[in-house]
Amino acid sequence: MESLEDLSSIVVTYTIAAFYRFISVPEPAALAARLRAAFCEGDLCGTMLIADEGVNGTMAGSPETINRLLDALVEG
Numbered sequence: 001m002e003s004l005e006d007l008s009s010i011v012v013t014y015t016i017a018a019f020y021r022f023i024s025v026p027e028p029a030a031l032a033a034r035l036r037a038a039f040c041e042g043d044l045c046g047t048m049l050i051a052d053e054g055v056n057g058t059m060a061g062s063p064e065t066i067n068r069l070l071d072a073l074v075e076g
Contacts, residue, residue, distance in 0.1 A: 014043075015066040019073075020056040028052055035072060044069060 025031060028050040035048070042065050048057030059069060 013063070014060045015063045016058065016060045017066050017070060018058045019070075020054065021073075022054040025050060025052055025054065025076075031076065035069070038072060039065070039069065 032048075032050045035050075042061065044059060044061040044065050046057060046059035046061075048055065048059060055073060059066065061069070
């Protein structure tokens with residue numbers, strides 16, 4: 001096992017996205033399932049609520065992953 005001194009040289013950069021949008025989401029469960037499938041193998045973590053009246057969340061991950069997530073949300 002590595003000591004804390006050994007781990008001090010490791011730098012991990014996360015981007016945090018906090019967002020909400022009131023918008024009609026016709027099939028919230030389907031959107032949630034698509035997002036879950038698209039991001040289950042990555043470094044994305046956080047909480048997102050998807051409902052008929054919109055989306056609300058705070059997510060963290062690599063900058064690339066957060067950009068992909070935000071693009072996916074815009075596409076619907």
